[in-house]
Amino acid sequence: MTAAAAVSWLGRAPRPDARLRLFCFHHAGGGASFFRSWADRVPSGVEVLPVQLPGREARYRERRFQDAGELVETLGRALAPWLDEGPWAAYGHSMGALVAVGLAAARLRENGRGPEAVFLGAYAAPHLTPVLPPPDRYDDRELARLLVDFGGMDARFLEREDWLRVLLPIVRDDLRICASHAGAGLPDPDDERARLPLAVEAFAGLDDPLVEPARVRAWERYAHDFRLTLVPGGHFFPREEPGPFFARLNRSLGRLLGEPAPAGPRAAPG
Numbered sequence: 001m002t003a004a005a006a007v008s009w010l011g012r013a014p015r016p017d018a019r020l021r022l023f024c025f026h027h028a029g030g031g032a033s034f035f036r037s038w039a040d041r042v043p044s045g046v047e048v049l050p051v052q053l054p055g056r057e058a059r060y061r062e063r064r065f066q067d068a069g070e071l072v073e074t075l076g077r078a079l080a081p082w083l084d085e086g087p088w089a090a091y092g093h094s095m096g097a098l099v100a101v102g103l104a105a106a107r108l109r110e111n112g113r114g115p116e117a118v119f120l121g122a123y124a125a126p127h128l129t130p131v132l133p134p135p136d137r138y139d140d141r142e143l144a145r146l147l148v149d150f151g152g153m154d155a156r157f158l159e160r161e162d163w164l165r166v167l168l169p170i171v172r173d174d175l176r177i178c179a180s181h182a183g184a185g186l187p188d189p190d191d192e193r194a195r196l197p198l199a200v201e202a203f204a205g206l207d208d209p210l211v212e213p214a215r216v217r218a219w220e221r222y223a224h225d226f227r228l229t230l231v232p233g234g235h236f237f238p239r240e241e242p243g244p245f246f247a248r249l250n251r252s253l254g255r256l257l258g259e260p261a262p263a264g265p266r267a268a269p270g
Contacts, residue, residue, distance in 0.1 A: 022038075024051060024090070027122075028095040028178060065177060068177045072099065072185060076107065083113055090119065098184060105185050120201075122208060128218055133146070135173070140168050150209045202229070
């Protein structure tokens with residue numbers, strides 16, 4: 001892949017000296033800017049690489065994905081030079097959790113270099129009844145109100161039809177990605193032998209109005225090594241209550257780096 005192509009997905013070419021690359025995948029309706037502050041919050045040996053999906057922020061004019069399988073396949077090709085180059089991990093928030101786990105599963109299935117660990121937050125295991133609505137169930141006003149209610153959109157958007165005309169089509173296409181999870185190549189949750197042979201650590205906000213911790217815990221059926229950590233905050237706890245979340249995440253990242261990490265909140269056993 002060319003350097004120009006790298007910029008489209010990652011904003012810049014990754015550093016060649018990174019000890020661990022952390023590829024980050026954003027929530028439905030979001031963008032790579034959700035992870036803007038993360039580089040200053042994680043251990044210095046970790047390079048945070050927010051992945052910018054097409055159709056938003058700096059890539060607004062590009063065609064958006066609507067299918068989880070197509071997205072995972074494209075990401076695997078686009079990021080392969082850096083996934084194969086050295087140790088990496090992934091964090092996916094809400095919709096991004098589906099993307100992160102799908103990418104990890106694809107890499108292992110294709111005998112590529114798999115991640116050292118996958119971290120995911122605020123997303124129910126996909127074999128459960130979805131908490132997010134089908135993309136066309138609600139009209140624009142109802143969908144906008146739902147986004148405001150769980151913290152996914154500033155209430156000021158409700159008074160700006162021009163803003164909603166930009167945001168809501170992005171959200172609907174991302175909901176289509178979530179609804180197409182069956183094509184993402186995830187392990188069969190009913191087959192214990194199919195579980196991913198890697199560490200998956202899930203985070204759930206104690207005050208999340210959208211996703212209950214028990215629904216996040218159900219990801220334990222997708223990996224042999226699973227841990228659930230409960231943290232303060234709602235659906236967007238890395239932004240709302242960053243301290244406890246990063247304390248726990250950094251303990252895990254420090255372990256991957258082989259370094260001592262500061263104590264954090266105790267994780268619920270997987």
